[in-house]
Amino acid sequence: MALDKDKAISFSPMHRLQWEEAQDKYVILYPEGMVELNQSSAEILKLCDGQRHVNDIVVELEQKFSTSGLADDITQFLEIALQNGWIKQP
Amino acid sequence: MAGSNNLKVTPPRWLLAELSYKCPLQCPYCSNPVDYTQYQDELSTEDWKRVLTQARKMGAVQLGFSGGEPLTRQDLPELVRHARELGYYSNLITSGYGLEEDKIVQLKEAGLDHIQVSIQASTQELNDHLAGTASYQHKQEVARLVKKHGYPMVLCVVIHRENIYQMPQILEMAESLGADYLELANTQYYGWAHLNRDLLLPTREQFEDAEKIAQAFKKKVEGRMKIYYVVPDFYEDRPKACMNGWGTTFLTIAPDGVALPCHSARELPGLDCPNVKDYSVEQIWYESKAFNFFRGFGWMQEPCLSCDEKEKDFGGCRCQAYLMTGDMMRTDPVCSKSPDHAVIDEAIEAARKAALQGTEKPLVFRNSKNSKKLV
Numbered sequence: 001m002a003l004d005k006d007k008a009i010s011f012s013p014m015h016r017l018q019w020e021e022a023q024d025k026y027v028i029l030y031p032e033g034m035v036e037l038n039q040s041s042a043e044i045l046k047l048c049d050g051q052r053h054v055n056d057i058v059v060e061l062e063q064k065f066s067t068s069g070l071a072d073d074i075t076q077f078l079e080i081a082l083q084n085g086w087i088k089q090p
Numbered sequence: 091m092a093g094s095n096n097l098k099v100t101p102p103r104w105l106l107a108e109l110s111y112k113c114p115l116q117c118p119y120c121s122n123p124v125d126y127t128q129y130q131d132e133l134s135t136e137d138w139k140r141v142l143t144q145a146r147k148m149g150a151v152q153l154g155f156s157g158g159e160p161l162t163r164q165d166l167p168e169l170v171r172h173a174r175e176l177g178y179y180s181n182l183i184t185s186g187y188g189l190e191e192d193k194i195v196q197l198k199e200a201g202l203d204h205i206q207v208s209i210q211a212s213t214q215e216l217n218d219h220l221a222g223t224a225s226y227q228h229k230q231e232v233a234r235l236v237k238k239h240g241y242p243m244v245l246c247v248v249i250h251r252e253n254i255y256q257m258p259q260i261l262e263m264a265e266s267l268g269a270d271y272l273e274l275a276n277t278q279y280y281g282w283a284h285l286n287r288d289l290l291l292p293t294r295e296q297f298e299d300a301e302k303i304a305q306a307f308k309k310k311v312e313g314r315m316k317i318y319y320v321v322p323d324f325y326e327d328r329p330k331a332c333m334n335g336w337g338t339t340f341l342t343i344a345p346d347g348v349a350l351p352c353h354s355a356r357e358l359p360g361l362d363c364p365n366v367k368d369y370s371v372e373q374i375w376y377e378s379k380a381f382n383f384f385r386g387f388g389w390m391q392e393p394c395l396s397c398d399e400k401e402k403d404f405g406g407c408r409c410q411a412y413l414m415t416g417d418m419m420r421t422d423p424v425c426s427k428s429p430d431h432a433v434i435d436e437a438i439e440a441a442r443k444a445a446l447q448g449t450e451k452p453l454v455f456r457n458s459k460n461s462k463k464l465v
Contacts, residue, residue: 014242014270016179016203022101022149029179031204031244031271032318034103034152083313 010050116222174201276322329406
């Protein structure tokens with residue numbers, strides 16, 4: 001399963017992305033499990049809204065953090081997210 | 091005797107709400123206490139809401155509604171709604187018995203995140219025999235309805251000697267029902283399963299064959315279905331890291347409000363497990379004798395105390411140590427370093443003999459009649 005850059009990415013309806021005050025971080029919740037996210041992973045996943053493509057996410061985060069060269073890192077993370085079923089593409 | 095006071099105590103993450111010990115099924119490996127009929131009083135709706143609120147405030151986020159059969163509680167939708175408002179991820183752990191489509195929809199609207207349906211075997215005959223009630227067809231239907239209404243569907247099959255030969259058919263069944271997760275839970279020998287161990291514990295050959303089949307299947311369905319494989323620790327060299335460490339992560343509240351560091355802890359002597367009717371969850375978690383008892387490493391005996399693996403498995407399971415050696419402070423006898431390890435080999439041998447030669451002893455099904463006899 002590889003990421004398709006021409007398709008929109010949405011967060012999986014089988015998982016829940018949630019801010020946890022007690023842990024001071026975002027987590028992904030799913031049946032009997034939880035993944036704790038670092039800030040950059042959470043920023044990426046929050047943009048997986050079923051509208052944006054990989055490039056949109058890269059452009060948006062590079063602008064937000066006034067930086068460049070994020071494409072590889074973001075793509076790599078999204079590949080992992082796809083394998084884990086956290087995101088999906090049509 | 092309590093654990094170290096200098097320990098940094100982490101808040102609970104997992105709350106298991108055992109809403110009721112009532113259950114329409116009679117599975118002979120039930121993890122409820124064998125004397126469950128002694129604890130008839132159930133918490134009120136308001137008690138449960140208070141407990142959910144308090145635990146959530148401390149940081150609990152995964153919530154299991156369990157039992158017995160949690161559907162026997164009429165206030166389940168109300169509790170689910172309250173849990174959703176608080177931000178829990180709520181799991182309904184059910185036999186599926188009596189679960190109709192309108193209830194599945196109602197619970198979804200209330201904010202339930204997932205339903206785990208247990209099936210006892212891949213054939214109607216064996217399922218209904220083990221469950222002690224005709225439930226196979228309905229369970230299959232419930233599994234389909236759970237999918238239909240957009241829940242992640244987790245199928246749970248408890249594995250033991252009576253159904254382990256069905257492993258290929260169990261896996262096929264999970265695939266054809268479209269399970270998103272399959273929990274293959276090798277029986278853990280507490281409660282009723284402890285009582286029936288000679289009849290339930292598979293032989294090593296049976297276990298190894300079944301595991302091979304399950305591991306191959308895991309590869310085949312990668313990306314479509316996740317498999318949770320609960321290992322049968324009698325055949326391991328090292329004990330499980332029970333509860334991820336005592337009083338670190340898991341909090342169980344029994345139907346009558348007794349707070350337990352693990353759902354079998356009721357069997358342990360002298361813990362004086364506190365009740366949520368008397369104390370707040372925060373007091374119970376941080377201050378009670380029961381929750382501090384096995385925290386940290388101060389309570390340990392040899393060979394655990396000087397073992398370089400103690401931070402990995404925390405000495406294993408206290409309930410298993412107690413059930414198998416009569417002393418809850420000892421090393422979990424599953425560990426090959428334990429001086430009591432022979433009791434595990436003896437249990438395996440006794441079960442193997444019963445498997446080969448048959449036994450006069452019938453399975454003791456989990457029901458009120460049998461429970462009252464066992465008090």
